[in-house]
Amino acid sequence: MPQVMEFKLPDLGEGxxxxxxxxxxxxxxxxxxxxxxxxxxxxxxxxxxxxxxxxGVVTARFGEEGTELPVGAPLITVAVGASxxxxxxxxxxxxxxxxxxxxxxxxxxxxxxxxxxRRRRVRPVTAAVSAPVVVAPVAPAAPVVSAxxxxxxxxxxxxxxxxxxxxxxxxKGSGPEGLILRAxxxxxxxxxxxxxxAPAAPVAPAxxAQGERIPLKGVRGAVAEKLSRSRRExxxxxxxxxxxxxxLMAARAAMNAVGGPKISxxxxxxxxxxxxxxxxxxxxxxxxxxxxxxVRLPSVHLGFAAQTERGLVVPVVRDAQHRNPESLxxxxxxxxxxxxxxxxxxxxxxGGTFTLNNYGVFGVDGSTPIINHPEAAMLGVGRxxxxxxxxxxxxxxxxxxxxxxxxxxxxxxxxxxxxFLRYVADCVESPAVLLRSL
Numbered sequence: 001m002p003q004v005m006e007f008k009l010p011d012l013g014e015g016x017x018x019x020x021x022x023x024x025x026x027x028x029x030x031x032x033x034x035x036x037x038x039x040x041x042x043x044x045x046x047x048x049x050x051x052x053x054x055x056g057v058v059t060a061r062f063g064e065e066g067t068e069l070p071v072g073a074p075l076i077t078v079a080v081g082a083s084x085x086x087x088x089x090x091x092x093x094x095x096x097x098x099x100x101x102x103x104x105x106x107x108x109x110x111x112x113x114x115x116x117x118r119r120r121r122v123r124p125v126t127a128a129v130s131a132p133v134v135v136a137p138v139a140p141a142a143p144v145v146s147a148x149x150x151x152x153x154x155x156x157x158x159x160x161x162x163x164x165x166x167x168x169x170x171x172k173g174s175g176p177e178g179l180i181l182r183a184x185x186x187x188x189x190x191x192x193x194x195x196x197x198a199p200a201a202p203v204a205p206a207x208x209a210q211g212e213r214i215p216l217k218g219v220r221g222a223v224a225e226k227l228s229r230s231r232r233e234x235x236x237x238x239x240x241x242x243x244x245x246x247x248l249m250a251a252r253a254a255m256n257a258v259g260g261p262k263i264s265x266x267x268x269x270x271x272x273x274x275x276x277x278x279x280x281x282x283x284x285x286x287x288x289x290x291x292x293x294x295v296r297l298p299s300v301h302l303g304f305a306a307q308t309e310r311g312l313v314v315p316v317v318r319d320a321q322h323r324n325p326e327s328l329x330x331x332x333x334x335x336x337x338x339x340x341x342x343x344x345x346x347x348x349x350x351g352g353t354f355t356l357n358n359y360g361v362f363g364v365d366g367s368t369p370i371i372n373h374p375e376a377a378m379l380g381v382g383r384x385x386x387x388x389x390x391x392x393x394x395x396x397x398x399x400x401x402x403x404x405x406x407x408x409x410x411x412x413x414x415x416x417x418x419x420f421l422r423y424v425a426d427c428v429e430s431p432a433v434l435l436r437s438l
Contacts, residue, residue, distance in 0.1 A: 303352030
C-alpha cells in the first residue's frame, strides 16, 4: 500500500519565514524521484528550486503560483510506494540499506518528516457548555436630590435661582457647611446659558488611492521591510566629502596594464574600506538592543549593492579583510553574475557587517544611503567625473568623486565617522597612503 507523505516548505535560509511560489515544476499525478525539484520559490531575495525528499506520485499541491506560504506550511504530498515509482538512484540506495520504501528526508531539512503526522481528534461539542450569561445594561443613576431644607440664607440668592430656573436642591454649596452662595447660583446659570457643543462633523471615509497597485512582496517586500526597519531602529547620520580620484584611476590603469584579471574600481574601494575599518572598528559592528550592547565584529563581511531585474540585492563578500584587489574583483564579478541570474543562495545575502554602495553607476553624484540593518554603516560612492579642481595651487580638470558615509550614531560619534571618511578620501586621492597599512 502506498503511503502518502506530506512535504512542508522548509526553512531555506537564515531568518526566512515565508516564500512565494513562482513556478510549479510538477503536476498532480506526476511521478517524482527523491531530490527532484518540484517547485521554484522566491524567498526574501533569492530564487530557489526546492527538491522533494520523497519519491512517488504527486497527489496534491498546496498553493497557486504567486501565493506566499509560511515556512512549515504543507507544500506537496507524495504517494510513496506506488508500483509506478521510478528507480531513482537515491531510492535504490535506500533499498540497499534495507529501508525499503520508507522515505528519508534531505540533509539540511531539519527533523525527520518520514513518519506520518498524527491527526488530532476533534472532540464534539457537548451540551454541557454553559450558556452565556446576559447582563442587562444598567441605567445611569439619577442625581439624588435632598428632601431636607435647602441651605440658602439670602432671599436674593433664592430669587436669583428662581428667576433663572435653577433648582437649588440640585446645587452643592461652596459656603460653610454646604451653604449655597450667590456665586454657586451664578455658576449654575452660566452653565445653563453655555451653548451646547456643535455636533462633530462627519468623517469622510478614506478614499483608496487610485492607480496601479503593486503588491509589496517577494524582493520588493523584503527591501521595503528592511529599509523601514532600518529607519525605525537606527538613529543614523550622514557626512560626505569630495575627493580627487585621479591618482586612484591612474593606479588602476597601471595595475591592469601588467596583464591578468582586470581590477575593478569597486575592488579598490573595497580594499580601502577594509583598511579603514581596521583603523575604525566601531563602524564594523552591530547593536544588540536586547542586551543593550554594541557588538564589534571580528571579520569584515562586505556587502555591495547590486541592481538586478528582480530589484536591489546586497550580496556579501566573506572575510573581505583577507582579500587583495584581485580576489575582491573576482568575487564581486562572481556574485554579481549570480545576482543577475537570480541564482544567489540565501547564505550569499546574509551576514554582512558593512556595505559599500556604488550608486555612481546610476549617474548620480551623491546620496544618503540607508543602513543595511543590522549593520552600523554604509559607504556610498558617486560617479567619478571630470570637474574643475584646484590641484597643487592651480585650477585643473581632475576626476572627482563624492563619498558619503551614513552611520549609526549609537556606535560612534561624528569624530570617528569623520576620521573614517577622511582616511578613505586620502587613500582615494593618494593610493600610496594605503601602503602604510598593508
